[in-house]
Amino acid sequence: MIFMKNPKNYIFVLIAILSSAGAFVFSKDQRIFPHKVHIDGSIECVYCHKKINESTSTTGGKEIPYRKICDDCHGGKEGFSATIRLRYHQVYQNNHQFHIKEQGLACKDCHEALYTKEAPSQEESIVKMEYCFQCHDNNTATQYCMLCHVNPTVPDDHLKGWNKLHGKKANAGQKECQKCHTSRESCLRCHRSSKNVARYHNPNYQATHRYESRISLKNCRACHSDRQCRDCHKASGVNFKSPLIQKRHPLGWTNRSSSHFHGRKAKLNLASCTTCHTQNECRYCHFWMKKGLRL
Structure with a gap:
């Protein structure tokens, strides 16, 4: 059994645990799980994420640790009681077995922020797309989005009437759009329609x-x-x-x-x-x- 030293020094309000798959996002009222604290305590990723090396899909939240794993350290005098329900929000799936065993990648290769920052932001906690594109360049590996983004959800800022306002937002910060829309083809699916030409060009x-x-x-x-x-x-x-x-x-x-x-x-x-x-x-x-x- 592994115990952390001086657990009172940390506030473990475990509303949401980020799977090492990077397959989940958090709502605004959720606190991000402090991975670095556990890593610095010499706890290996596989201690909590038991079957990560064998995982071929992250769908269904299978990468979230069971609560009893948390209770090993946080179920008694050595820590707080892990009684808060764990929640996750599916974003994309990943085949860890392939990347770890066949490609020889380590957890830190993709989840670097979890090792270096005490409280990484939501965006930093999830695997950055530029990490993926180091291999997924349509040469070394495919760039087919739906291979991982099997059921992409609509972001919180895509509210009613968003389709009339997104042009201004895109001009203000295209990097935000490009996190999901990685090519001009994403835009053209809607914008190439001949009935839309009049909206973007004057009659002459x-x-x-x-x-x-x-x-x-x-x-x-x-x-x-x-x-x-x-x-x-x-x-x-x-x-x-x-x-x-x-x-x-x-x-x-x-x-x-x-x-x-x-x-x-x-x-x-x-x-x-x-x-x-x-x-x-x-x-x-x-x-x-x-x-x-x-x-």
């Missing part, structure tokens, strides 16, 4: 997006990649390598007598030209072509 965005991108390219890249720009421009004929290039201009756009003559159109709506063309492109035709046409 095809003519104005060039200027908007110059003002804040970051806003564009929140959804669009450079490749998407090229693919869309090529498909719609606004790329010089596109076979559709001539179709973007009406018949007669180079004919001065035509109602579709580009000079006349430019005077009526210059933005329709400058969406694709720069002033240098105008000069190229008007000053350097053989006929030396004037502006």
Whole structure:
């Protein structure tokens, strides 16, 4: 039987125990279990988490120690009585047997904060995603989220009307979002719908997006990649390598007598030209072509 020295020096209000699986989160009124105190007392992880080395799944709270294990030290004169019900909130599962036995990882490799801080925050107590990504990079190991996040719960801050406000919160602190939403694909599941385009672009965005991108390219890249720009421009004929290039201009756009003559159109709506063309492109035709046409 293991007893801790001077137990009166510590306040063990055991409302919630964090499994070494990192599979649980706490409500705001719960105190985080002081792992470091026990580690410093030379108590091995496996003393409390008896079957952790054999565990292939953390679902169902199987990694939470039985209360009688706590009573070994805290059931009599040597400590307080562990009578408070243990609670947990399932977040994700993990195959400890695979990581410990086959990959040779130690508890501290993933749960470092429990070894170094007296009272780590909730976020620090749970395994950080950057630890996972050291191996789960889609090269060494898969990045398939649902492999571990089998039944992800909705965070407390995702309240009613959250879908209308999350954009501002994301701009204020994307790192908070990226704890769960690890790729742009998470955003695009909702945002790529054609019915939502009007919510993010003005009605004339095809003519104005060039200027908007110059003002804040970051806003564009929140959804669009450079490749998407090229693919869309090529498909719609606004790329010089596109076979559709001539179709973007009406018949007669180079004919001065035509109602579709580009000079006349430019005077009526210059933005329709400058969406694709720069002033240098105008000069190229008007000053350097053989006929030396004037502006």
